Amino acid sequence: MSIPHLFRCPISLDLFTDPVTLCTGQTYDRFSIQKWLEEGHLTCPVTMQQLHDTTLVPNHTLRHLIEQWLLKGPGLNRQLKQPDPGSNSGSAGDMELSLRTLKRLLQSKSATSESKADVLKKVRNLWMDSDVGRACLIQLGFFSLLLELIFQSPAPLLLCNQELLELSLDCLLTFSPSTHLDSLNNVLTKDIKFASLVLFLSQGNAKIKISLCHLLETIATSDSTQALAITIGQSPCVMRSLVSILDSKTDMLVSDAAVQAINGLCSLKINRENAIKGGAIHGLVKYLSNTSTMKNASPKALAILDCLLEMEIGKKYLAKIANNSLIRVLVKHIFMVSSENEGSEYAISVLLAMCGESSWARGEAVNAGVVTQLLFLIQSQCSSRAKTKARALLLLLRSKCRRCDKKL
Incomplete structure (x- = not known):
């Protein structure tokens, strides 16, 4: 199953996710054409005509056609019908699932954790095995759906099923490099969702903590989520949790991931003072001291220390804890x-x-x-x-x- 030519953005060559039309009559994906215009181009990429008007008009007709094509695509449905080897989900593994059914199952409050886990495995496989599958999942809003699934309330209930949380985060991180991350702003700025993030950071298992640290790093380094990165970086609870993770002596990957997250958050100067007050300097020093061999993230840990010492409060704090x-x-x-x-x-x-x-x-x-x-x-x-x-x-x-x- 290949993507029809008319359904591809002329700039990215990927399936349209948000088609918009210029005054020249040419249609582009909103993200791609906005980037083109922000770079200072005032011509149509295809026709090279001068743009007398840069208004972007949503192409609802094309979007509807793409959605219908995605939902009816026989190639996709064949992929989704194949049960995972070794699956013990019974009839759920044999169901003739469509994308619409997948969405309903993930959204359902009555669906079992086992059935949702089975769906997430299918979603992950579809993403990894097919360019069209990736386009489908983006177009149909699965990234936002995963966010809602992960940061749902009550959070302690999901924490009881850590396998489901692990799978959800794994899918989310697999999606994140290829999706617009704006939906993170809509979810994690809500107090109850943010509380879930803090809870998972402090009480999740090693895999959950690693995934969340990678998510925080992604948020901190993405232009579209800078305001959210500041909100997270200013949270004493988040910083204390990351510092606590730094001290993991049993799993080097966990502490390495925490360094990556702190490094991302501290790339924003406004977050550095809160990092110092949250114990980041002490945590980084312990991280560097807790091994006789090099850790993968040691250079970044040193880089964070260096940038925190540019502040007077950082120098004073380090002087208090310095030893031979x-x-x-x-x-x-x-x-x-x-x-x-x-x-x-x-x-x-x-x-x-x-x-x-x-x-x-x-x-x-x-x-x-x-x-x-x-x-x-x-x-x-x-x-x-x-x-x-x-x-x-x-x-x-x-x-x-x-x-x-x-x-x-």
Whole structure:
């Protein structure tokens, strides 16, 4: 089953999700043509005619035709009729499901958790196996439906069935790179839905926490959800939950995911002070200290520390918790991560901030072998910025030591 030519947007070449027509008579997907216009183009992409009017008129006729085609598509229905191997859902696995039936089952309050889980598996398979399937699920609003399913009330009831919640989040994250994320704004700005997010972050199992952290990262890095990212980043409950997840010693993937989420939220400057007050600096220090080997997200953890120390409140907080263990961890990371990323640069930046304010920190850094690490780094193939900061730290240590010698 292929997408008819007339149902494809001339810009994205994907199935129309929100067809709109320009004054030239050409139809485009709203998201694609809006992006075209926002980039400063004042011509029709197909005809190259000058646009005397940029009004976008919804093409309801085309949208209706696409919806009918999607719902009647025999190729899709054949895919949906196939039961999952090993499914124990009985008659539900043998039902001749249509997309409309799938939606009804997910929306139904009387449907069992097992039947909904079966539907979610079919939805996930359809998304992964077929371009047309992906277009269908987007067009028919399954992303919004999944949001409502995940953040429904009462949340504790869904938390009792963690497999269903895991599947729902898995589908949601699979959808998110290809969908407009505006519907997240409509759902998570509601107090009761937001409370569900906080509950799942604090009480969900490892898979649920990882998925939610990835969702928060997506929200923080998407232009259409920046206001929501600020709301989330300003929540003390969310930040405390993420800091708590950072301290997971049993599952490295969970703590790595928390670093990614905090990094995303702290990319917005307005969220940084709340992150500091929520214990992010202490949590990141523990994250970096809780392993004898490199963690996947260590460079990002160092990057967050670096940006939080740009604030005076961050420097004061770090000074309160600084100890020789932290200095050793930072020194260890100088050369450990230099070959693959910018982790070295951030580790040096943090040491510069600490050593510039404290003679104790300078002494501990020297005792931990920082000079040797910096000299090795300068001779390596790391970035020029990392080398510049390494030289700056060496100069700082040398100048401070000379002053001490003169006093003696």
